[in-house]
Amino acid sequence: MAPPHTYRNQLILYVVLLEVFLIGVLFFFYGQSRDAILDAANRNLGLFVSQLNAKVKLEEHELGQSARLISNNVQLREYMFVVVSIGTETDPLNELFQREFGWLQFNCAAIISRDGSVLVGDDKQLLAAINENQITEKPEGEVFYYTTEDSIEMATFMPVYYQNEFLGNVVLTRTMDTRLIETARSIDYGQFFVVSNGKILRSSLQGDFAGRDFKESDGQLLLGQDSYLVSKVSYFTGKDIPQVWFGFSNPELTGRLDRNRSQMLALVLGASIIILIIGIAMIRNFSKPVGRLVSIMHQVGKGQFPEIEATQSRDEFGYLINRFQDMVTRLKEKQDEVDLVHSQLEEQATTDALTGLYNRRYLYDLYPKLLSDAKRQGKNITVILADLDKFKLINDKYGHIAGDYVLSHVSGIMRDCCRTSDFVFRIGGEEFLVLTTGGLSGGEILAEKMRSKIESSPLKRGDLILSITSSFGVAQLEPMDAGLGDILARVDKALYMAKDSGRNRVQVLDRRSIQTNGKSG
């Protein structure tokens, strides 16, 4: 089974999901911020207009205070009394007014006697407005507005009394709209429009917009290519008084939104790059060592013991890899030990310790495989059974150690005579068996070869020289043989016949006939 790669894939998935989430969140908040900016703009507009109205009201109050200051001035009252009640010229009153009250903040001023005549002041538009408004009939301190050619004027008046006698009124004015327009231009915050009969009289916009239509609808104004959020400044009221509107231009808002969007895109790009870098770093720093560890474990699982190069990294993965290296090394050593033991055991389980030939046990394990290989190859199995002649006498005469030497010597000769495809077994004390696929004649030839070699190769050990002979039985697997036992029985019979015939010979036996072959011993 191939090692998994799910962790890296998961990491990649997480990074992608994080990117998608980040982009989604930023776009969502961009949309929210756009709405928020527009909502805030509307709120700010309302708030600004409220503040403006409050400021106008404050100015009304201040103007009234200034008028009161003048009307309460003792000297002015006396002078006005002299002028109004006694009927002298107005010059002293004028001079006094200029001298004492010129510092007050007003645009125009007038002092009107109780009979309506003008004592101080020469502004025709103010005087006309006074006449029109009939200020003598209004309560003290009431404010009224009037228009001049190029401004809206706020006016207030205050009655003057001298010794409880009403003498007349002090009237002060302040210019309102042009100041607002100049302020808006100087601080570049919003725009003012002075509108009369649906036409713009003047505005704080750069350029000449006088005479253009002012078409406001639901707080929105379209002026050429630009649109504005507008709200009316409600304080300038009165017959024929132009309306004053205040607004924010949408280009100003969209400009902010564009900047907002650019910032957002830059943020998205920057954050994405950072996340990608972090993700790649994570994948490299996590996935690589993890993958390496997984690969190592996979190989170990497959019984392999890969060479693991130690790492100099001092992090957890470095520690793991180095520990893995130690573990695999030890596993390999243990495995080698096990293999060695296993092989030894296997060897012990399949070979004869003295001769190194296969043992009887292995014969029964190997025979079915040889049989199936032979059948696949269209060959037949021939069994050669060999027995050393008078081996017991050798043991008795020369000892068992000499007998072991004889067995080793003979097994060596037999192995040398056989092909690598032949299998030589020691199945008894001095009994040997050879499995070959050379056919019955081939088996016979092989048996004779071995017999001859054994006979011609005496054991020489120190001073000991021992001649050895052996008898061989040869049989091949017949179709009617049920199993190995049948052929063993037959080859055993052949051997027995060889022994009976004088030993040191080869006896071939098949089911059809019994043949005697070989020389007497």
Next chain:
Amino acid sequence: MMRCSTRWVQLSLLVFFNLFCIPVFADEVTDNKDSQPPIIGAGAHFAWVIFNDLKPALQQSSGRTVELFGKESMLGMGCNAGIKMAQQNRPGSESFGFVCCPLSEEEVKEKNIQVHPIAKEPILILVNKNNKIQNLSQQQVSKIFSGKITNWSEVGGDDKPIVVVTRLHCKHRPGHWKTILPDAKSFRKDRLNVKSAAEMVKRVTDFPGAIGHTGATWVFGSGSNVKSVNVGGISPTADNLRAGHYPFYRELSAVTNHQASADVIAIINRVQTGPEFSKVAKEYELVPIKQ
């Protein structure tokens, strides 16, 4: 507790005099190294003028430091302040006052003070310098101030309404403006009533048709545009006053309590009778009473 508060008031006054007088109000730095405390004089401005002009001579003759308040100080604001200053006189804290109005006997008795008359001072009838009127009869003056004459044209002037400006101070004291009309009610109702001589001069300056009154010791500054008129052909001089020809006048006096020290009396006497006063009297057309 009462003793403590009195002492606190005295201490405050002493500190105030010493701090306030020397850098701001002292006209001269006296070289008098006398260890005694200065003699304080305060009261009506018009009388202050005399004492102030004579101050060097008074200090020299008395050997005492004299500090005077009457021009712009909080202490010298008219006759009442002078009377009060006189009443506060005591050993170790000598003071006297000056008044520009005559005091009635009842008032003198009631306030337990002594009046030391200094001089008679003509009361000038002021008009705007641009007014071509140079002379008015006493009757005309009375009628103008009472409102019976309301236009200058009625007395030979331009066709301009008359603006009457009055300063009816010390209403319960005899003399002074009462030499023009006997009481406040007699004066024209629609008039300007001012609180100081400075305001008087200002009003008459500002209104070409104005008429007012003030004492001859008033120092007219460069900003004023007023002149005095003759009354019945008589100019407001000391000689005419002495001869009884000029009808409008008042008395300038010094006032003390009955514990005035010899130095204080000497100073006052010096003013009344000293040779230096003659020059001052001449300058201001005053008629010394005691000389």
